[in-house]
Amino acid sequence: MYSRAYKAAVTIPPLVWVVAFLLIPYTTLFCYSFWSVSASQTVVHNWNLQNYVKLVHDPIYVTVLLRSMMIAACVMTCALLLGYPLAYYLSFYATKRKDLLYQLVIIPLWASYLVRGYAWKTILGTDGVLNGLLQFLHITHRPVEFLLYSPFAVILTLTHIYTPFAFLPIYASLEHVPRNLVEASHDLGASPWATFRRVVLPLSLPGAIAGATFAFVLTFGDFLAPLLVGGNSGIMIANIVASDFGAAFQWPIGAAISLCMLLLVVTILFSTERLERRLKLS
Amino acid sequence: MSCQSQPERAPLLAAYAALVYAFLYFPIVVLIVYSFSSSVGGFPPHGWTLHWYRDLFGDSDLWASVLNSLIVAIFAVIIALGLGLPAALALDRAQFPGKALFRRLVLLPLILPGIITGLSLLMLFAGVGLRLSLVTITLGHGTALISVATTEIFAGLQKLDRSQEEASLDLGANYFRTFWRITLPSLRVSLIAAGLLIFTLSLDEIAVSFFLIGRENTLPLEIWSRLRQGMTPEINAISTLILLFSIATILIWHRLRTRSAPEEAPKEEPAAVFTSTIEGKTA
């Protein structure tokens, strides 16, 4: 129905832009990971695998990578533990004010990442709100140190930021569980818990997987929260990349790490997408 | 027989839900409360004052960065919509070699850690010798946010009755006239919603901007550099203002979307589900 001129007119401009500003840059990143930096701070185009070898052998990279994955896994778990029951409550029990409650979950998402990170900084610091509260209530007599500038702070902050992200697809998939199936299950004598376990949970699994994936992937690539509240022990892999591209001027190795991150993220997304599709079909 | 299949309330679950809400709002409330308190940190807050806000209004550097952010955001909206609209049309209507790759490429900046997109663009600009400035930041935002526009407009296209465009052609209007008079008006809601979303995301954007910044700061980066220097409650004040602004925008956006169609099944891939609701562009 659409003429060839029409199709060309809508396809070519975005295609050109995407090639220029996405394909070429990502390809450049790819190439940089195989080059190195000379002593005089210039990039040498000598194609080699040195950067990757360094990544595998240098303990710093491995440590930080593992720590990043650990933090991402923790955040993913906490986001699920918080987000799923909340979504379940909203979907199945909150009939009257469901829309308002839904919007209330979304609002923190819009409070600006930086703002929320900063808020946790004020709360967790040695003379922050939490310590003040604990001392006020005479639970402690001295400021607790580990709250801030630790992996704990990073996990706490990122859980706060990414729980709404996990909530959204879970809520969407719970809303899609046909209510008549739940009614049928009750009619056949199953308790609410059994109904949940055998009817609702399996059907909402695709949404839960999507939510978990977002939380994990977004946390894994985060570099701001560690800078705000992570301190030295809370550095994540993206921070190393950032500093490689900053003062350190180690672009090639930064590129190599980026590429590894990219591969990891793409693999996770690809597998969860296939998993979701298989679950939806069965 | 009512459709409510759970006759009893679930008090434990409700309490748990309330706790989750408390967790989500606690930092926000702290921020707002402390922006009015004359104490710096600690508990409880004491002294009610507006002097942080007064300091804020006299801070010309900060307002310069606000202006920068607004300019960048407006142009980012123009770029993202200007390219997202044809991209959505192309995905909906055209077949071309590499279409699947194109689709994934467009969605990639959304899914990947923003740092990777930022770095890649940095390499591009360094390669062509483009100096870092607000222009590079705008290009970065525009590129990263095209996918938001594409997804939103694509969803709007699905709701479009294809036979209306056919009717317009049938009645003698050519493709341009049909697009201008029939297609575009029915995409109005999608375009506005996408524009609002992109605007807000651009204002808050840090990850991509981090690497593309020149001499002039956007608001988030200005706040960031101050944070490095130490904490002042002035930041509480500006944060509260940002918060209020964002909330207002998102409420408008949400109202627009639910007014045009009731909650419907997000049926595309997870990335699209992700973006078709809300997406906070962070790191």
Add this chain to the structure above:
Amino acid sequence: MNTPLAQAAASARPPAQEPLLSIRVVEKRFGRRMVLRGISLNVAPGEFLTILGESGSGKTTLLRLIAGFEQLDRGEIWMGAERLDHLPAYRRQVNTVFQSYAIFPHLTVFENVAYGLRAKGAPQDEIPSRVNQALAMVKMEEFAQSSPSRLSGGQQQRVALARALVNRPRVLLLDEPLSALDANLRRQMQIELKSLQREVGITFLFVTHDQEEAMALSDRIALLREGVLEQIGSPREIYGHPVTAYAAQFIGQTNLLRAEVRDGIAQAGAIVWRSFGPPGLMMFSLRPECIRVVPPHALRLTPDVSVARFRGSIRNQTFGGAMDLLEIDCCNSQIIRARIPDPGPVNGEVEFEFEAKDATRVRETGPEN
């Protein structure tokens, strides 16, 4: 014009009259599926032609090819002396009434109807009068300034009709326009459509799957099956002289009898009748209303079997107002359906008869085999 020959002559249309629309061996495939397999059809000016078929028969695709929303793979479509399929949709003098009406929701009824006129650059001062005239034709003048969202389905459909007709197309295409209406409204609109067509004299090309609708409205019916033109003719002709078993079954009800024809006699089990034509195993179509109950004091049959008689027991009798539908079980385990006017309750074994000329020989498969 009652003899079959006269009707055939009329439906073939004398060559002196140029066909308005000429569809020549048109093929269309979607992916690997052949939707139209070399259809050829001529449409005469001023006629009401219905394209009838089941879903999947290709009828809507044919309409869309004529309108210009699809491109054909092979063949040609001509309007008068000009090639039509080379023109884009917006340059064809063809207008469509869509199944979903496709009214523009953001324009008033007036602007909807004026849309085509404005697009083609009609003089500004002419537009209001032409639009109002079109609206008057469909009895929607008072709704000129209304928003389409306030209109019922039937009203929207009239607006769609006015919007198409105001442009004075040479052919009006209607894609199952009545299928979304309820039964009463549908019957009413059928009558209005027919009289409208007579009034404006424009050629109507009407697509439907409803054979009763087709028979009520059309000058001619083109029956499509799986992308092939099964039969084309006036309703009376197709009903009385179906060419294939499919045509016989699709339009109206019928009994299909497989009979062995030898020496001018056709025999299907215990039923025997006179049949001229080639010998062999043949399929015959017998309409239920052609079967009669043999009156108790009937004369004996003539030996030439121009009237066939058979016995059967009633398996089922359904009251149908003026006619009852009887399901007769005759001994060759075949169920014969008969429509008998007002027989009262019929029991046991009864004798039935029909005229041999009412058993029409039909082909079993479609024209392409």
